[in-house]
Amino acid sequence: MRTWPLSSLAVLGLLSLSPVVYADGCALSIDANDAMQYSVKHLEVPASCTDVTLTLHHIGKLPVKAMGHNWVLTRKADAAAVASAGAAAGAAKEYLPSGDARVIAATKLIGGGESASVTFSTAALKASEDYSYFCSFPGHASMMKGTLTLAK
Numbered sequence: 001m002r003t004w005p006l007s008s009l010a011v012l013g014l015l016s017l018s019p020v021v022y023a024d025g026c027a028l029s030i031d032a033n034d035a036m037q038y039s040v041k042h043l044e045v046p047a048s049c050t051d052v053t054l055t056l057h058h059i060g061k062l063p064v065k066a067m068g069h070n071w072v073l074t075r076k077a078d079a080a081a082v083a084s085a086g087a088a089a090g091a092a093k094e095y096l097p098s099g100d101a102r103v104i105a106a107t108k109l110i111g112g113g114e115s116a117s118v119t120f121s122t123a124a125l126k127a128s129e130d131y132s133y134f135c136s137f138p139g140h141a142s143m144m145k146g147t148l149t150l151a152k
């Protein structure tokens with residue numbers, strides 16, 4: 001079914017046969033805790049996904065001001081600079097520089113017990129490149145980071 005023309009997929013989508021459009025592998029999930037840890041260090045996106053939905057679950061108890069977490073995706077080469085820019089942006093901007101083209105996807109900042117999702121297109125991702133995800137809360141990116149790749 002992966003080779004069906006887009007128009008067929010669109011029609012199936014209208015008929016609510018959504019499992020065809022949203023394959024299970026296109027929904028990714030990651031946990032974050034009060035010890036500044038993500039549950040996974042590597043996420044792989046199946047090549048068949050055109051859109052990916054990442055859901056971040058904060059399984060801790062601490063409030064967002066003390067132990068806020070988000071999930072920010074950039075090219076690996078941009079990660080450190082975006083983390084710095086995020087810290088400089090401050091709490092009011094949820095520690096992310098606004099309108100920064102280096103940010104491919106980002107969830108909102110959440111506290112313990114909360115969840116947040118972001119959906120992004122894989123059109124901007126290259127199989128030849130490594131991508132980094134991290135939490136942009138000040139001081140967290142050194143521990144809360146991982147790599148995202150497109151399956152080859």
Ligand code: ZN
Nearest residue numbers: 068069135140
């Ligand atoms: Zn964090």
